[in-house]
Amino acid sequence: MAAFHLSESDTAFEVGEYQQFAKAEPEDAATETTERPKLRHLSVVLLSFGLLCVLQATLNICLRLALSEPADKGKTGEHSCPQSWLMFGSSCYYISSQRRSWDDSRWDCVQRDADLVIIGSRQEQNFLTGFTMAAWVGMTDREVEGTWIWVDATPVNKDSLLWARGQPDGAFGGEDCGELRTMINFIGLNDFNCSARIQWICEKSLQ
Structure with a gap:
């Protein structure tokens, strides 16, 4: 730093280096910079959630379609079930959305050129389990208490x-009538x- 004497007086001027200070950012700009990563993170979370929902829906549809396919795929070209009926083995199944008594339910099946289901094996029972909490099946012990028969008399x-x-x-x-239950700790055939x-x-x- 230099000092210049202009006169005999003691007056002196000091010349120093000029230092430039950085401008302070406006408060709004700082806030915007902070919020951008947060918004970006939120967008990624929402997008991921949406993709998971689409994937779940697709899996549910594929599962239902797989359950409705026949066990013997070689018969698909020759045989088919009516719309809204499910296929398993050599049978078609209609699961109602309404609720009726056992006799009225059987009458509805007859009107559909069918009858209440006759469950012939554990595999067939496993297939039908889970579609409803409770559903009538084609068995009764009305004639002899404790002697259960199917609607075809077997x-x-x-x-x-x-x-x-x-x-x-x-x-x-x-x-005296049979149903198929699917409830927590109560799964299987039941008299009702x-x-x-x-x-x-x-x-x-x-x-």
Whole structure:
């Protein structure tokens, strides 16, 4: 730093280097810079959630389509089920959305050129389990208490099928019609009051 004396007086001027200071950012610009990464992160989260929803819906549709395919794929070209019916093995199944008594449910099946389902194996029962919480099937012990028969007059083989825990029990003064239950800790065949209004399952052969 230099000092210049202009006169005999003691007056002096000092000349120094000029230092440039950075301009302070406006407060709005700083806030905007901070919020941009947050908005970008939120957009990524929302996009990922949307993709997961689409994937879940696609998987659900594929699962239902897979369940409705016949066990013997060689028959697909020759046989088919009516629209809204499910296919398993050599049978077609209609699962109602309404609720009726056992007799009214059977009448509905007959109108559809079918009958209440006859479950012939554990594989067939497993296929039908889970579509509803409770649905009528084609078995009853009305003629002889404790002797269960299907709607085609063949006996129900209790040992080959899964019954719900403690069933059949003939509770509440008589439960003479059969249903298929899918509830927590209560899954399988069950005897129920024939006048109760629940859903039902119709069955007919492939056409």
